[in-house]
Amino acid sequence: MADYVISYPHYLVLENGHIKDACFNELISYKDQTLTIKHQEPVQLHVVILVDDAEFSLNYNIEALAQVDVIETRILGGKAILKRHMTIGDGAIVNIFHENLSVSKETLVFDDQGTIARDAQVQFGYAELSDHSEEANFHYDLIGENADVRLRMAALAKESEKKNYTIEIKHLAPNTTGIMDNYGVVKNRGSMTIDGIGTITKGQHGSASHQTNKIIIFDPECYASANPYLFIDDFDVKASHAAGVGKMDEEHLYYLESRGLSKTQSMQLITYGYLKPVVEVVENKMLRERFETILAKVGGTNV
C-alpha cells in the first residue's frame, strides 16, 4: 500500500475500519464509524482511510457553524469499496480535499454522499491521479436555503485505466448555489467518462447550477466522454454548462514553444496548469508538494 504523510496536527488513520492512529482535540470525536466535528474554533484535520480489498463506510457529522479544513487521503487496494457520507450543519464552512493515492489492478468503487444545510459554504476538491480503474459517484444534496457548494476535480486516466465519474449536485432548497469544474486528462489507452449532473427541483427559486467538464486527450487510443446534464424544474434559476473533449489547444502550445520551451515541456506546463488549481481548496504546503510530485506522472508524454 502507498505511504501516507500526516499533514495536519490533528489526524485520524483508519485501517480496514480500525483506528490505527489518531490525534484529536476536544472538538473532534470518532465513534461507530462516525467522525463528529463541533463548532467553536476552526479545525484542521487529516483523515487517512486505508482499505484493503473490503468495503468500508465512514460518516462525517459536521455540526452547525463549524469551520473545518479536511484532507482526506484515500488508499484503497484490491476491489475495495469506500462509502462516505457527510452531514454538514447550518452555517458551517467546510473545505475538504480528497487525495486519492490508491493502487490496484482491480476496479475500485467510491460512493460519496452528503447533505448540506442552510447557509453552509462547502468546497470539495478531488485529486484523482491514482493508479487504478474506478467507478465513482459523488452526490451532494443542498437541503437548506443559501447552501453553497463548489466542487473541483482533477483526474488522470493512463495506461489501460478506466475511470468513470458521476458527479451530482442536487438543489432541494431555494437560493442555493452549486458549481462544479471537472478537469480530466487521458493518456495511452486510458478511458474516462465524466457525467456532471445539476438538478434543481420545483420551488427552488433563486438557485444557480453551473458546471464545466473538460477532458484533454493525449494519444490516439484514448477514450473520453464529458457529459453535462441539467435537470431544472423551476423558472427563476440560473444554469449553465460547458463540456468538451479534445486535444490540447494548439495556440497555447505554440505560445509556450515560441518562448523556447520544448513541446514536451509546454504540454507538461499546460497540463499542470489545468489540473493544479484543485489544490487551492485547502491551504497546505505538504499536500501541495505531494500533489505536484504526483503530477509529474502526467508529463513525459510521447506525443
Place this chain on the structure above:
Amino acid sequence: MSVLKVENLHVAVGGEEILKGVDLTLSTQETHALMGPNGNGKSTLLAAIMGHPRYEVTEGSITLDGEDVLAMSVDERSRKGLFLGMQNPQEIPGVTNSDFLRAAMNARREQPLNLFRFIKALEGAIDDLGMDENLAHRYLNEGFSGGEKKRNEILQMKLLQPKFALLDEIDSGLDVDALGVVSNVINDMRQGDMGLLLVSHYERLYKLVPPTHVHVLVDGRIVAEGGMELINKINAEGYEWVKELGVDIREKEEKQGIMLGVCGNKVTQ
C-alpha cells in the same frame, strides 16, 4: 552582428496563399518598420518566421546567419534568438507568469538560473516596465488587460534577450504613458546587438522608436521601401496611392453581422 534573411517567401494559410514572395533582410542594430493595410499579411510573415504550425511555407527560405530557420522547430527558433511579441498573446490558465518566465529563461541556459537571480531579474524588469508586481504571480495573461498583455510581451523580450525581436502591434492597447515606458525599454535594448521588426499602423510608435528601414506590405508582397518619409506619407494619405503602383489591396469580405432587435426582428448592421 547577426543576419535574418527572408527570401522569396510564399506562405499559405488553410490552402490560401497569403504571402506571395517576400524578401527582407534584417541585421542586428537595425530597426525595420513593416506597414500595410489590415489583412494583407504582416502577422502572417511574423508567424511564418516564428514557425506557427498553421502557416505553411510553400516556397522560399528563411535563414539566420546562414542556418535554415525553416528546418527548426518553434522552440529551437526561440533558443536561437528569435522572439515574436504577439498581436494577441494567449491566455494560459493555471500556469503562473513567473513559473513560465523562469522556464523560458532556463530553456536557453546550460545551468538553470538560481531562484534568487531569477527573482532579481524579474523584479528589475517589472519595475522598468512599470508593471503591477502581482502580474508575475497571476496566471499567464489570464484576465490581463490589453495593455498589461502587451507589457508582458515586452517583459518576456527583456528577460529573454533575443537577437531579433519581431513586435506585432505592440503599441495597440497601450496608453500614452505606457507607450513611452515600453519605447524606452525597446530603445535600451537596441543599444545592444539586437535587430527589430516593428509592425504598427501608427506614426506615434515610429516617432518614439525611429526605424532605419521601412517596408510596405500589400497583398502578400513588399510594394514600397524607404525611410521615415514613407511613414509620413501613409500617415497623411493612407494606402490609396499603392494602387497607382498597380497593386490590389486585399480587402476582407466582412461578414454582415445579424443582430436581433428588441422585438425579435432581424436587424442588419
